[in-house]
Amino acid sequence: MSQPLIESLETLIVDLPTIRPHKLAMHTMQRQTLVILRLRCSDGIEGIGEATTIGGLAYAGESPESIKTNIDTYFAPLLVGQDASNINAAMQRIERHVRGNTFARSALDTALLDAQAKRLGLPLAELLGGRLHDGLEVAWTLASGDTDKDVEEAERMLDLRRHRHFKLKIGAGEPARDIAHVAAIKRALGDRASVRVDVNQAWSEAVALRACQQLGDAGVELIEQPIPRHDERALARVSARSPVPVMADEAIESVEDGFRLARASAAPVFALKIAKTGGPRAVLRTAAIAEAAGIGLYGGTMLEGGLGTLAAAHAFATLPKLEWHTELFGPLLLTEDILVEGPVYRDFQLLIPNAPGVGVTLDEERLAHFRRD
Ligand code: MUC
Ligand code: MG
Known part of the structure; x- marks a missing residue:
């Protein structure tokens, strides 16, 4: 049988409304923007992938517009005519000619995997070696900016049996006010839920050292990226003195960053993201470093x-242990998605699909409605 070839790559920018504004230290989201990649193959199979960031260029070095331009201008000519069934060879071509651009690579890796898994009739997790979990527990982020509204929202999530781990976005305000906000939420929820915080790099080392103690006293169980991403030694000092485990997020922008941080004992917990490391397979390499x-x-x-969320979920489902669970709730922050059927959340878990590929189908009408051009 002749090999299926990559015929074309098409990228679409899609703007979707969110259920409420979502406040992070560096940006308040009023909507979310996805880049959808459609990779068409000569055997009639289409693989789909997603690259999504937060707040244009506010969060990371790639924006939706740069992701689209770079895939269209640089990735596509390298890939058209190549063997669609050899994912290693296709990604290696990109590796030789492209620096960085892990978000764009993640969409490509996902689309190639989706196409190959459909070709073989396997769910993505099975193409990656097989699932160890059928569902993953999912934390919810409280980020309305208002303590009472956040408590109400958390109570609703507990009643719905959708989430029992809550992440609070802090760092934009005065540390003392932020900590009072967190402590009030933890007091209201008590032992019914775990409370974590994400500072998104907003504190200095000195502020972080004091704040981590106070967050520990308030019953917080995990502190994410308290200080700027580039100083792994400072992160190691904060981690060593914090009574609460510290998690590295923005500090890991590649598999190699994961290795550097592990070598420096910079943080006892890593946030894995397919976008930050270049796709479902690259994220598993970061996971292997962390596990070791x-x-x-x-x-x-x-x-x-839903597409990017489930691509990540398939990869994470192959890991023996996700001690701190996941926060794969992105689709639930949107009022609309562009899929025929969205991911299923039930009993505090996101279920891993069993259909071939990522297990989702694009809804052409919604795509046409929400695409930017
Ligand atoms: C981040 O920094 O972790 C994840 C959840 C959320 O609300 O924001 C993201 C980004
Ligand atoms: Mg984070």
Whole structure:
């Protein structure tokens, strides 16, 4: 049988409304923007992938517009005419000619995997070696900016049996006010839920050292990226003195960053994200480094829609242990998605699909409605 070839790559920017504004230290989201990649093959199979970031260029070095331009201008000519069934060879061509661009690579790796898994009739997790979990527990982020509204939202999530781990976005305000906000939420929820915080790099080392103590006293169980991403030694000092485990998020922008941080004992927990490391397979390489170093794992998100969320979920489902669970709730922050059927959340878990590929189908009408051009 002749090999299927990659015939074309098409990228679409899609703007979707969110259920409420979502406040992070560096940006308040009023909507979410996805880049959808459609990779068409000569055997009639289409693989789909997603690259999504937060707040244009506010969060990371790639924007939706740069992802689209770079895939269209640089990735596509390298790939058209290549063997669609050899994912290693296709990604190696990109590796030889492209620096960085892990978000764009993640969409490509996902689309190639989706196409190959459909070709073989396997769900993505099975193409990656097989699932160890049928569902993953999912934390919810409280980020309305208002303590009472956040408590109400958390109570609703507990009643719905959708989430029992809550991440609070802090760092934009005065540390003392932020900590009072967190402590009030933890007091209201008590032992019914775990409370974690994400500072998104907003504190200095000195502020972080004091704040980590106070967050520990308030009953917080995990502190994510308290200080700027580039100083791994400072992160190691904060981690060593914090009574609460510290998690590295923005500090890991590649598999190699994961290795550097592990070597420096910079943080006892890593946030894994397919976008930050270049796709479902690259994220598993970061996970392997962490596992070898005794670092705990967390399945992170860039608030992707259903496609990107489930691509990550398939990869995470192959890991023996996600000690800190996941935060794969991106689709639940959107009022609309562009899929025929969205991911299923039930009993505090996101279920891993059993259909071939990522297990989702694009809804052409919604795609036509929400695409930017
Ligand atoms: C981040 O920094 O972790 C994940 C959840 C959320 O609300 O924001 C993202 C980004
Ligand atoms: Mg984070």
